[in-house]
Amino acid sequence: MVNIAIMGHGFIGSGVVEVLTKNHDHIAAKAKEEINIKYILDIRDFDDLPYSDKFIKDFSVIENDDSIKIVVEVMGGTEPAYSFVKACLLKGKSVVTSNKELVAAKGAELLQIAEENNVNFLFEGSVGGGIPILRPIAQCLAANDILEIVGILNGTTNFILTKMTDDGMEFEEALELAQHLGYAERDPSADVDGHDACRKICILASIAFGKHVYPNQVKTEGIRKITLEDFAYAVGAGYTVKLLGRTKLLDSGKVIATVGPCFVDHTSPLANVNDVFNSVLVRGDAIGDVSFYGRGAGKLPTASAVVADVIDCVKHLSARKYLFWAEGSDDYVQSADGEAVKMYVRLTSENKLMGQIIAEKFQGAQMLSRENQPDNEFAFITPKLKKYIIEDTLADMKDITIIGKMHILE
């Protein structure tokens, strides 16, 4: 029997208890050991639960109980999660977490401490909910040099974008529906401003390329500015709009990493990922493109990923999983401005010759149209150019107001 402790009894924490209880026998068979929840740490009281006797409020009880070999951290946020996780690793306990904020900020440091103490630090549930992504990248694709990762990493924003394109809802209306259904928080900023997707692309980039990418190194844009008019232009030209996290290894050994809304061709596997589903596409030098798809959030999917990590820890109590990346550095993440891209641009201008001017400035640009397009509105897709050239050219143009701008995924 292996004793574990769970820190946090919120949405995911209660799901972890549920999965461990419901699939108890099956899990014991897989782990070849019975898994016993000895403590649950939470500042709140849960007197009515059948397992209310397990609750404690004092972290030091877990820290100082040598019979606890594995600790599950599902509190969220960086503090006190970071201090608690670090203390557990230093005490020789393996830690499993689904806390993407913690891993994106402190992953390299905590992996290092885990290695020094010969224990495991696992976090499959931090990206893509229950979809297996991190372990396949680290293990199954180990023989590949990974070149690029692109993904729909946030279910809430994907739900909102799906409602905008399928049901013609405005952003605010779709957001309210997402909140009503429990997909979005009352303060939706972490989702709609791209911070959640940013943390996940940091974790994916770090694991794929071996060096920590920090959230403040990732240019991050959310979906608040996207309108139904942008969708009309996209759909008319054979695209849809998705919020994508992207990271790519450059020939220099450095990487780029960005989060932002993109035009996605309707034949791309990513275009058909709808509602709260997530999908991550990984490009390796030997394997080519592989993708992983499923429900990217939710109590039981995420809890099942956490429990799978716990099982893996039980099976590796005396052996380390070689999951590791190094600390990052200031100049490791490069600006995406040097990347050659096509861009969607939407602008207004009172200059009646603007169509001609665009055609001159961006030779080969594809002009777009939509129903009820005002005379003073112009939308187009640029030819493939380095991004800073596109930006400079737009900055040089007179009498225009840019009201929409997105990458085209290629």
Place this chain on the structure above:
Amino acid sequence: MVNIAIMGHGFIGSGVVEVLTKNHDHIAAKAKEEINIKYILDIRDFDDLPYSDKFIKDFSVIENDDSIKIVVEVMGGTEPAYSFVKACLLKGKSVVTSNKELVAAKGAELLQIAEENNVNFLFEGSVGGGIPILRPIAQCLAANDILEIVGILNGTTNFILTKMTDDGMEFEEALELAQHLGYAERDPSADVDGHDACRKICILASIAFGKHVYPNQVKTEGIRKITLEDFAYAVGAGYTVKLLGRTKLLDSGKVIATVGPCFVDHTSPLANVNDVFNSVLVRGDAIGDVSFYGRGAGKLPTASAVVADVIDCVKHLSARKYLFWAEGSDDYVQSADGEAVKMYVRLTSENKLMGQIIAEKFQGAQMLSRENQPDNEFAFITPKLKKYIIEDTLADMKDITIIGKMHILE
């Protein structure tokens, strides 16, 4: 440094050498050990290769060299692969294979021998080429009870079906193109008659449900009988046609497992898997549906899966991976005839009232139509009924010749 031997230097075997050579440093970093190919076993001569000094023709050299800790079997077929693999495991060597025929026939026995000798027997490359599928099912979804698996498991037939629906090619023409492009063998039977998909669904069912499903227990149908007329009916009703492997856990603890062409709704993620791509959809009780997608065959993708297993063996030279399933039994796999399904049926009859008769016999049937449909041809989708009831009802109908019949995937 870890010495390995490779048995077989064909399509996949030469790819394994290529991946190990090309990504040598990167792989050594992942494995934390240098991997040295000491022998390559092949009955043929390869005098012109830069590594021609490694070739041997006598298996006993590998068997009796205690410095060889890991053996890669990429010969294909059951003999002599089975005897060689068994001998290696008995000698305490871990074995990695991509040989689906071997694993589908002898997996349980070889896993048992591996366990008794405290070594690993890994075969990620046997299903889905380089797409990570088996390890995610065994490890990442370990906290789930897996309920069902459905997949497009054979790239050759998927290529043929894609050419039939997209380019209107007849089966024979599409098969010739597949042979011309190297996707199909000169004797295409293993692919087009469903045997390859059958072996893969056996492996998936065995790993997901813990007990061996043998190829002769799987009702297997290929794609030779599918015509452009079937596609016309399918597309007209919002479907496409795919060759699917399916396995499902019944409440009784027994399973069903089948391979055959199915109507797939055009909104299903499986409907948009085209050309030589594969996709496997796994349904778990906690995770819901997750799917894995990528190039399901090919030299480098499959070789990269084999090499990832080698890396995993190197990291676990002294620890067992708990991959295991038990021997199967005669009554473990149940007939799918008791399953409630909708079916597509196409028949000819000179009875002008046949439309009426069908509507009476299958109340709620959906009649289908196509361009240039002859007067004596009738096609429909039955209501959801137990399969044997559909079969019995059809058998009772007079003056009909059935010319097409497929499941509808739900």
